[in-house]
Amino acid sequence: MAKNIQAIRGMNDILPADTPRWQALEGVIRRLVASYGYSEIRMPIVEQTELFKRSIGEVTDIVEKEMYTFDDRNGDSLTLRPEGTASCVRAGNEHGLLYNQQQRLWYMGPMFRHERPQKGRYRQFHQVGVEAFGLAGPDIDAELIIMTARLWRDLGIAEHLRLELNSLASNEARAAYRSALTDYLQAHHEQLDEDSVRRLATNPLRVLDSKNPAMAEMLAGAPKLSEYWDAESREHFAQLCERLTAAGIEFVHNERLVRGLDYYNRTVFEWVTESLGAQGTVCAGGRYDGLVAQLGGKATPAVGFAMGLERLALMLEQAQTLPVRAEVDVYLAAMGDGAELPALRVAEKLRDTLPGLRVLQHCGGGNFGKQLKRADKSGAHVALILGESEIENDQFTVKYLREEKEQETVNWSELVERLKFLALG
Ligand code: ATP
Numbered sequence: 001m002a003k004n005i006q007a008i009r010g011m012n013d014i015l016p017a018d019t020p021r022w023q024a025l026e027g028v029i030r031r032l033v034a035s036y037g038y039s040e041i042r043m044p045i046v047e048q049t050e051l052f053k054r055s056i057g058e059v060t061d062i063v064e065k066e067m068y069t070f071d072d073r074n075g076d077s078l079t080l081r082p083e084g085t086a087s088c089v090r091a092g093n094e095h096g097l098l099y100n101q102q103q104r105l106w107y108m109g110p111m112f113r114h115e116r117p118q119k120g121r122y123r124q125f126h127q128v129g130v131e132a133f134g135l136a137g138p139d140i141d142a143e144l145i146i147m148t149a150r151l152w153r154d155l156g157i158a159e160h161l162r163l164e165l166n167s168l169a170s171n172e173a174r175a176a177y178r179s180a181l182t183d184y185l186q187a188h189h190e191q192l193d194e195d196s197v198r199r200l201a202t203n204p205l206r207v208l209d210s211k212n213p214a215m216a217e218m219l220a221g222a223p224k225l226s227e228y229w230d231a232e233s234r235e236h237f238a239q240l241c242e243r244l245t246a247a248g249i250e251f252v253h254n255e256r257l258v259r260g261l262d263y264y265n266r267t268v269f270e271w272v273t274e275s276l277g278a279q280g281t282v283c284a285g286g287r288y289d290g291l292v293a294q295l296g297g298k299a300t301p302a303v304g305f306a307m308g309l310e311r312l313a314l315m316l317e318q319a320q321t322l323p324v325r326a327e328v329d330v331y332l333a334a335m336g337d338g339a340e341l342p343a344l345r346v347a348e349k350l351r352d353t354l355p356g357l358r359v360l361q362h363c364g365g366g367n368f369g370k371q372l373k374r375a376d377k378s379g380a381h382v383a384l385i386l387g388e389s390e391i392e393n394d395q396f397t398v399k400y401l402r403e404e405k406e407q408e409t410v411n412w413s414e415l416v417e418r419l420k421f422l423a424l425g
């Protein structure tokens with residue numbers, strides 16, 4: 001027998017049992033971004049490798065070891081996108097969306113990173129990204145964070161998430177801090193783990209990200225980034241905090257929050273949960289004022305975030321807060337050969353009369369018991385039964401599958417009356 005071919009490790013099928021929760025989540029997100037006036041943009045999944053190297057940075061984890069890079073048939077180096085911001089800026093520049101303009105954009109789709117698969121960490125995963133261009137002030141940073149806070153409330157998971165905030169300040173301030181931090185880490189070289197030794201040479205700020213408890217005390221004594229903030233960044237951060245407080249959003253200032261991509265400056269933030277184990281960051285973002293110019297556009301301030309849908313779906317599965325609608329409202333059973341054609345007409349007439357009603361028509365024949373068993377298994381709210389006597393009398397038998405209610409036999413207009421609420425979802 002032929003060996004079964006399996007999916008690629010870390011790349012998941014999302015099965016019919018789970019897609020209703022994904023659709024509900026995506027629906028809440030679509031309504032959210034629309035309610036803040038953001039427009040959708042859709043970018044290709046593959047880009048030139050150079051795009052990610054230039055934006056995310058050559059010595060980041062993503063570019064160094066996580067990208068799916070391959071040569072196209074004509075020899076160009078291409079990469080499956082590991083994130084959306086770089087593509088979004090590329091598209092914005094290419095189509096003149098960013099030049100002297102303000103844009104509020106969002107996108108949703110699969111991203112690819114060659115990481116070690118584990119709960120909440122996959123090789124194909126899905127992000128929703130939101131990006132705002134042409135606005136430099138803390139008002140837009142606050143808008144993005146307020147939007148995410150609303151999302152957690154809409155999803156019923158706000159109590160499980162905490163906001164961490166920091167400012168990476170200006171490039172100059174960060175460079176001064178980097179050299180002070182490097183001196184400190186070098187002086188404590190013997191306490192660094194292997195990863196940190198590597199990062200010290202390439203990207204010392206990332207050492208602050210270490211979760212290694214053996215280094216916690218040493219890192220707590222490291223110089224603080226906020227001591228190196230430039231005056232404008234300090235003011236920007238203060239105003240952002242003021243707006244968040246005014247909006248009733250709690251946050252903690254985490255001095256060690258630095259993010260793993262090179263393009264960030266000033267505001268960075270993460271929404272973190274304790275309910276997913278080690279993969280606790282559900283949403284992360286920040287300001288990247290230099291990126292548009294770095295990718296060839298006119299200097300344009302920008303800020304954005306991305307959230308991981310798998311992690312959100314896991315949280316929703318645990319919290320069970322998002323109502324997921326059953327996929328079938330009415331299961332139409334036809335009893336006897338003479339009922340099949342009338343049933344077909346009734347199914348179509350129901351779909352005409354009550355748009356939005358989900359009608360599953362029994363196929364494959366079988367006796368009453370078998371058809372009702374399938375009706376129950378379908379998750380339908382009611383079974384609609386058409387037998388010879390119903391057809392003769394122009395009537396319909398309604399059997400309630402999910403409530404304690406007597407079966408009844410009704411005429412067409414009574415039937416529509418009874419099914420109307422199901423069509424509204
Ligand atoms: P982490 O610290 O968890 O590796 P990151 O800093 O690499 O995250 P970002 O690049 O900021 O993550 O991506 C934003 C969000 O996308 C993350 O907060 C997370 O929810 C999600 N995400 C990132 N990588 C993965 C992955 N491999 N599998 C599933 N979700 C992911």
Ligand code: MG
Pocket residue numbers: 260
């Ligand atoms: Mg990562």
